[in-house]
Amino acid sequence: xxxxxxxxxxxxxxxxxxxxxxxxxxxxxxxxxxxxxxxxxxxxxxxxxxxxxxxxxxxxxxxxxxxxxxxxxxxxxxxxxxxxxxxxxxxxxxxxxxxxxxxxxxxxxxxxxxxxxxxxxxxxxxxxxxxxxxxxxxxxxxxxxxxxxxxxxxxxxxxxxxxxxxxxxxxxxxxxxxxxxxxxxxxxxxxxxxxxxxxxxxxxxxxxxxxxxxxxxxxxxxxxxxxxxxxxxxxxxxxxxxxxxxxxxxxxxxxxxxxxxxxxxxxxxxxxxxxxxxxxxxxxxxxxxxxxxxxxxxxxxxxxxxxxxxxxxxxxxxxxxxxxxxxxxxxxxxxxxxxxxxxxxxxxxxxxxx
Amino acid sequence: xxxxxxxxxxxxxxxxxxxxxxxxxxxxxxxxxxxxxxxxxxxxxxxxxxxxxxxxxxxxxxxxxxxxxxxxxxxxxxxxxxxxxxxxxxxxxxxxxxxxxxxxxxxxxxxxxxxxxxxxxxxxxxxxxxxxxxxxxxxxxxxxxxxxxxxxxxxxxxxxxxxxxxxxxxxxxxxxxxxxxxxxxxxxxxxxxxxxxxxxxxxxxxxxxxxxxxxxxxxxxxxxxxxxxxxxxxxxxxxxxxxxxxxxxxxxxxxxxxxxxxxxxxxxxxxxxxxxxxxxxxxxxxxxxxxxxxxxxxxxxxxxxxxxxxxxxxxxxxxxxxxxxxxxxxxxxxxxxxxxxxxxxxxxxxxxxx
Numbered sequence: 001x002x003x004x005x006x007x008x009x010x011x012x013x014x015x016x017x018x019x020x021x022x023x024x025x026x027x028x029x030x031x032x033x034x035x036x037x038x039x040x041x042x043x044x045x046x047x048x049x050x051x052x053x054x055x056x057x058x059x060x061x062x063x064x065x066x067x068x069x070x071x072x073x074x075x076x077x078x079x080x081x082x083x084x085x086x087x088x089x090x091x092x093x094x095x096x097x098x099x100x101x102x103x104x105x106x107x108x109x110x111x112x113x114x115x116x117x118x119x120x121x122x123x124x125x126x127x128x129x130x131x132x133x134x135x136x137x138x139x140x141x142x143x144x145x146x147x148x149x150x151x152x153x154x155x156x157x158x159x160x161x162x163x164x165x166x167x168x169x170x171x172x173x174x175x176x177x178x179x180x181x182x183x184x185x186x187x188x189x190x191x192x193x194x195x196x197x198x199x200x201x202x203x204x205x206x207x208x209x210x211x212x213x214x215x216x217x218x219x220x221x222x223x224x225x226x227x228x229x230x231x232x233x234x235x236x237x238x239x240x241x242x243x244x245x246x247x248x249x250x251x252x253x254x255x256x257x258x259x260x261x262x263x264x265x266x267x268x269x270x271x272x273x274x275x276x277x278x279x280x281x282x283x284x285x286x287x288x289x290x291x292x293x294x295x296x297x298x299x300x301x302x303x304x305x306x307x308x309x310x311x312x313x314x315x316x317x318x319x320x321x322x323x324x325x326x327x328x329x330x331x332x333x334x335x336x337x338x339x340x341x342x343x344x345x346x347x348x349x350x351x352x353x354x
Numbered sequence: 355x356x357x358x359x360x361x362x363x364x365x366x367x368x369x370x371x372x373x374x375x376x377x378x379x380x381x382x383x384x385x386x387x388x389x390x391x392x393x394x395x396x397x398x399x400x401x402x403x404x405x406x407x408x409x410x411x412x413x414x415x416x417x418x419x420x421x422x423x424x425x426x427x428x429x430x431x432x433x434x435x436x437x438x439x440x441x442x443x444x445x446x447x448x449x450x451x452x453x454x455x456x457x458x459x460x461x462x463x464x465x466x467x468x469x470x471x472x473x474x475x476x477x478x479x480x481x482x483x484x485x486x487x488x489x490x491x492x493x494x495x496x497x498x499x500x501x502x503x504x505x506x507x508x509x510x511x512x513x514x515x516x517x518x519x520x521x522x523x524x525x526x527x528x529x530x531x532x533x534x535x536x537x538x539x540x541x542x543x544x545x546x547x548x549x550x551x552x553x554x555x556x557x558x559x560x561x562x563x564x565x566x567x568x569x570x571x572x573x574x575x576x577x578x579x580x581x582x583x584x585x586x587x588x589x590x591x592x593x594x595x596x597x598x599x600x601x602x603x604x605x606x607x608x609x610x611x612x613x614x615x616x617x618x619x620x621x622x623x624x625x626x627x628x629x630x631x632x633x634x635x636x637x638x639x640x641x642x643x644x645x646x647x648x649x650x651x652x653x654x655x656x657x658x659x660x661x662x663x664x665x666x667x668x669x670x671x672x673x674x675x676x677x678x679x680x681x682x683x684x685x686x687x688x689x690x691x692x693x694x695x696x697x698x699x700x701x702x703x704x705x706x707x708x
Contacts, residue, residue, distance in 0.1 A: 002580040004530045004554065005587070006452040014590035020410055034408045047401070053604070054388045054566040056374055083437055086593045094473075098360040119448075119591040176358045200358065212408040215599035226356040233359070236368035237473040239440045245569035246600045250407070 008121055015115040018318050027341060029332040030316040032154075032183075032293050034212040034268070038250065039260040045253035050246050057245040059236075064248045067255045068220055072192050077225045080232060081251070083242045085182055085206035085219025090116050091234045092146070092202060092221070096176040097122040102145040106135055108324055110150050110180065129156070129324075133287065137164040141171030150180040152188050155320065155330040157289035159188035169198050176227075178202045185210035185265050186272075187290025192222055199224050202231075209292055210265050211254050216247045268292050272333040278343050282350060285328075297328035300353050313345045362475055369469040372672050381695060383686040384672040386508075386537075386647050388566040388622070390689075392604065393614040399607035404600050411599040413590075418602045421609045422574055426546050431579045434586060435605070437596045439536060439560035439573025444470050445588045446500070446556060446575070450530040451476040456499040460489055462679055464504050464534065483510070483678075487641065491518040495525030504534040506542050509674065509684040511643035513542035523552050530581075532556045539564035539619050540626075541644025546576055553578050556585075563646055564619050565608050570601045622646050626687040632697050636704060651682035654707050667699045 001010065018031035051057065061081035068079050082088040093116040097103045102123040105113045117124035127139045133156045140147055147168060152159040169177045169191075179191045181203055191203050202223040208214035221231055235242060243251075254261065272289055279286050279296050286296040297303055303326050307319035310329075318330040331342070355364065372385035405411065415435035422433050436442040447470040451457045456477040459467045471478035481493045487510045494501055501522060506513040523531045523545075533545045535557055545557050556577040562568035575585055589596055597605075608615065626643055633640050633650050640650040651657055657680050661673035664683075672684040685696070 001587075002553070002584050003528075004450050004581070005584045006449060006455065008452055009449060009584075009587065009591075012587060012591055014587050015594060016590070017410075017413055017594045020412055028409070031410055033410060037406045037408045043407075051569055052391045053397075053569040054391045055382070056371075056385055056387060056562070056568040057571065058374055059371055083593060083598075084595055086595070090592050095360060095363060096358050098362055101360065115591050119588070174357075199356070208410070214410045214595075215405055215407040217411065217595060217598040227358070230356050230359045230363075233355075233363065233366060233368050234473070236371070237363075237366055237469050238444050239437060240369060240371045241438060241440070241568075241571060244437075244571040244598065244601055247598055 009119070012118050013115065015112045019316065021316070023314070025314055027315045027334065027338050029334050029338065029342065030318040031214070032209055032291070032332045033214050034209060034264060034292070035334045035338065036212055036264045038212045038254055039257050042250065042253040042257045042260070045256065046246065046250040049253070050249040053245060057241050057243060057248060059240045061243050061248055064243070064251045067252045071255055071258070072222060074192070074195060074222060077228060078195060078222050079220055080228050080235065081218065081220045081243050081248070082235070083239070084208065084217040085180070085204050086112060087242060088204045088219050088221040088231070089178070089180065091231050092176070092178050092204070093117060093120045093122065094234050095230050096146045099123065101175065103148060104140065104143045104145040105148040106153065108133065108156060108322065110154050111320070113148050134158055135160055137167045140168045143172055143175065146175055147172055147177045148180065149177070150182065151191070152183045152186070152290040154183065154291065155293065155295050155318070155325065156287060157291045157293060157295050158287055159290040162189040162191065165191050166194065169194065169201050172200065174200070176200050176202065178204060180204050182206045182209060183291035186269060186292050195222055195224060199226065202227060207251060207254065211261055212264070213250065213254060216250050218243065218247050218251045268333050271336050271339055275333065275339045275343070282343070282346055292333045294331045294333065295328050296331060298350065300350060303327045303329055306349065309349050310345060315342055315345060363473070366472050367469065369466045373670065375670070377668070379668055381669045381688065381692050383688050383692065383696065384670040385568070386563055386645070386686045387568050388563060388618060388646070389692065390566055390618045392566045392608055393611050396604065396607040396611045396614070399610065400600065400604040403607070404603040407599060411595050411597060411602060413594045415597050415602050418597070418605045421606045425609055425612070426576060428546070428549060428576060431582060432549060432576050433574055434582050434589065435572065435574045435597050435602070436589070438562065438571040439534070439558050440466060441596060442558045442573050442575040442585070443532070443534065445585050446530070446532050446558070447471060447474045447476065448588050449584050450500045453477065455529065457502060458494065458497045458499040459502040460507065462487065462510060462676065464508050465674070467502050488512055489514055491521045494522045497526055497529065500529055501526055501531045502534065503531070504536065505545070506537045506540070506644040508537065508645065509647065509649050509672070509679065510641060511645045511647060511649050512641055513644040516543040516545065519545050520548065523548065523555050526554065528554070530554050530556065532558060534558050536560045536563060537645035540623060540646045549576055549578060553580065556581060561605060561608065565615055566618065567604065567608060570604050572597065572601050572605045622687050625690050625693055629687065629693045629697065636697070636700055646687045648685045648687065649682050650685060652704065654704060657681045657683055660703065663703050664699065669696055669699060
């Protein structure tokens with residue numbers, strides 16, 4: 001830390017993203033990436049259609065926003081595209097949280113919410129999940145703040161019914177509710193259908209998971225036009241050309257090849273459900289997953305120890321040190337072959353433990 | 355504006371970027387883009403080497419930072435890469451400005467500085483340029499705040515000597531000085547050589563101008579390691595994967611084809627200096643330019659009127675309404691052909707005025 005860093009930031013704990021090591025043969029199941037690359041068809045279309053790089057990218061991401069709107073049955077002015085969904089989430093903290101509107105979110109959820117609150121200097125309140133790690137919608141009624149709910153939630157993989165989401169939105173009139181749907185394509189019902197009904201709802205999404213674009217950085221927010229205008233005020237006050245031309249072109253091209261996306265999602269869900277069953281056979285506890293990852297723990301082996309043992313075998317998963325979940329590991333759903341290798345190594349590790 | 359927008363942001367005036375219209379045949383001289391696209395060689399290399407998009411981009415931009423460091427004769431840990439140079443500038447406001455460290459910058463300069471101060475809720479002070487639009491280094495000695503100097507400055511195109519930059523850095527011990535070198539490849543001497551000497555200096559740069567990558571969004575900051583760590587704290591608290599994989603690959607590839615960049619810079623400088631001469635022959639006042647744009651005004655025609663007349667002819671330049679500079683227009687340096695068309699239209703417009 002330099003002597004120049006603002007006193008506001010001296011106690012800040014930055015978010016720690018999952019490791020991105022480049023090790024040949026590594027089975028990388030730690031950051032919920034899609035095991036399948038974008039289709040060659042989409043890549044070719046993006047290369048052909050990309051605006052020349054010497055010109056600035058379209059600061060409105062107009063064509064991309066129209067494509068996203070069309071996918072969701074919304075209008076162009078219901079969409080704001082961003083440099084990954086971390087950017088739209090940060091914009092929500094900047095625009096809709098302050099001393100009078102603290103951020104409210106579960107104690108176990110996407111770890112970045114707490115960091116966004118801190119970097120923006122806004123108060124926050126963490127509401128404990130129930131003992132079974134589910135969210136009790138009743139805990140969020142009349143919250144008095146800006147509510148952030150990941151649905152499905154991470155790293156638990158659990159989902160809230162749309163009726164419960166509706167209760168939370170209606171129970172927070174005069175306050176904003178942000179539903180972070182990073183994993184919604186793998187399970188659960190989207191709140192996008194509620195956008196025309198409620199003026200205090202923002203749905204955020206990412207192209208990093210179901211659409212294989214983690215490395216291209218594309219996320220978006222969907223809400224009514226007034227809210228999008230507020231978010232655009234923040235965007236034009238931080239980084240108007242936030243989405244580069246290639247990513248805009250690739251986003252459009254990937255949406256033009258929705259069949260490929262749907263097919264990958266089906267494969268991942270099938271692999272996931274098979275893996276959960278096999279894990280349970282091995283004695284693991286793992287809640288039903290509505291995402292592209294599995295949250296699993298075993299009574300015979302410590303979570304951190306299992307993480308290390310898998311790492312030694314060239315398999316990288318994600319372990320969080322937080323007390324309530326330290327016995328578990330978050331395992332991204334890879335290809336069938338990758339999951340077979342994982343299951344095989346887990347069998348061996350457990351045999352050693354007995 | 356929605357009823358939910360934080361009171362902190364209700365009076366915010368967002369930055370207004372130059373228009374990016376897509377009109378066939380338009381001569382676009384309004385946002386200081388490079389008239390030459392990145393080389394095919396660099397594009398091909400980037401496509402070949404880009405990390406698969408389903409994986410996250412390298413959050414450290416490691417290879418890219420090493421390439422940039424090598425260009426500047428610095429070390430990897432002296433560099434932070436960002437989503438355009440707007441992002442690194444915003445990070446500087448976030449990390450090094452607060453109530454006790456107001457932002458200090460000229461009254462006529464990059465218009466985004468004022469917006470960055472506002473969105474981050476930090477006080478700022480504008481110091482008037484001298485009557486000839488030059489910066490008086492003496493005005494910045496013992497400023498009591500965090501100093502932002504664009505060198506060369508925009509939209510004036512004027513430059514400070516390195517000795518004057520040094521005076522400003524030495525005259526602000528205990529406070530940070532940010533030198534924004536977006537246009538340095540077109541004129542003036544870089545402050546990068548001072549980074550090993552001063553711990554209160556950050557140099558920011560962009561790939562948007564000299565390196566033809568406006569649409570790919572790449573900027574960076576150079577400073578000593580402690581300062582880079584502070585900036586990384588901000589980056590990891592807002593958007594750890596801030597630079598996408600394609601842009602990292604293209605940045606590296608463009609730096610591998612430095613000869614092409616140098617050749618384009620030479621062409622642009624030649625075209626610029628010829629155009630300045632021709633403009634002066636037409637009766638324009640235009641300071642010597644050290645950038646890839648020309649700031650020009652004519653005693654016989656109002657700046658806003660000239661802007662409109664050029665627009666009608668399909669030539670887009672940039673006009674700023676600010677009182678002190680409203681008689682002038684900022685004209686990006688395009689190709690020789692584009693400048694010939696511009697000069698031809700200006701001759702006709704002036705003939706009509708007489």
